[in-house]
Amino acid sequence: MIDAKRRILLKGSLAAGTVGVAVGAGLLSPSLVLASWNEAAFQAKDLPTALQSLMGSDAAETNDAIKIKAPDIAENGAVVPVTVETDMEGVKSIAIVADANQTPLIASFDLGDSAVPFVSTRIKMAKTSNVVAVVQTGDKLYSNAKEVKVTIGGCGG
Amino acid sequence: MSDIKIRAKLKDGETEVKCLMSHPMETGLRKDSKTGELVPAHFIQEVVCKSKDQVVMTANWSGGVSKNPYLAFKFKGGEVGDPIEITWTDNMGETQNAADKIT
Incomplete structure (x- = not known):
């Protein structure tokens, strides 16, 4: 098969x-x-391209209402716990991006009507970079970033 | 047999669902240390989380999510005893499904 x-x-x-x-x-x-899986976005080599194909725009406004919980220093880049949370209203989707990864877009979460804008997962990071969270509410995009220092590479396994 | 572990807890009107999946999550960029050949990409692309047949959240992932992925999310309107169902599909077309109840 x-x-x-x-x-x-x-x-x-x-x-x-x-x-x-x-x-x-x-x-x-x-x-x-999966037809719904956005191949162009997940294979984009930089953040603006990924956002453009994922959310139709790359104009994300920085907003401190997006809280990113991630370690300041990640001892192992293969496993970096990241939690994104916000108290904004009407959040439709949340995307998690590691800026310096070969394909920066790591995950996008489409939230249903009852979902609370909170997601937590573990990601791989190739090297020290910003973890960017992009939140889509209605037609607007907001983002926030947090730097994570990686002491051992993630993509090498 | 299912390798998805689910824990769903109701607290202050919000249900927090935590789950652990068992998957290699190969990016397709990693080289096999013995043969030097690239390990083919093999990662979960989509995770669908349902409660009472309503989709609560859909996650689209790349290979950038860590091996044996952990996922947590919250939603409102759940009650103790409500079913939670999680299904993932990977890029090889494999799929796995698990269900649990809110406690």
Whole structure:
């Protein structure tokens, strides 16, 4: 089953030329299943591009009402606990971004009507950088950032 | 067998759901230390959290989320005994599902 998929994928990659090279190099990950998964946003190499494709705009206003809880110094970049919380009204989605990662956008959370704007997870960070939280309310974007110093690289595993 | 651990607790009118999933979360950028070859990307792309068949939250992830992902979120309107259901789907098309009740 997986083998068959891989075969199709390989064929597809070769046919797609440069895209195929990118897939082979692991720069692009094959998205086989989810139509809703925003491939362009998650593979964007910088924050504005990612925001543009994820939320339709990269004009995020800095807002201190967004609270980011993350360690000042992360001993292990592979596991950095991050909590994003805000008391703003009408939050539709929250995105977590590690600025210096190869693909900065790490996660986006679409909140249902009953959800409280609070999410907590653990992320990988390639090196010391800002952790940026972007909150979408209505049509507007707000962001806040917190620097996390990483002493051991995350992406090397 | 499901590898998702869920704990949902009602406190002050808000339900806090914490869950742990078991997944390698390979970015596709890491090299195998023995063969030097890239480890293929294998990560959870979507996590859907439902309570009483209502979607409370959908998380879209990249490989930047740590191995064996932890996720916590809160929502209002839950009551003790209400079901919580969590489903993830990864980029290989695998999916896993688990359910628990609010305590």
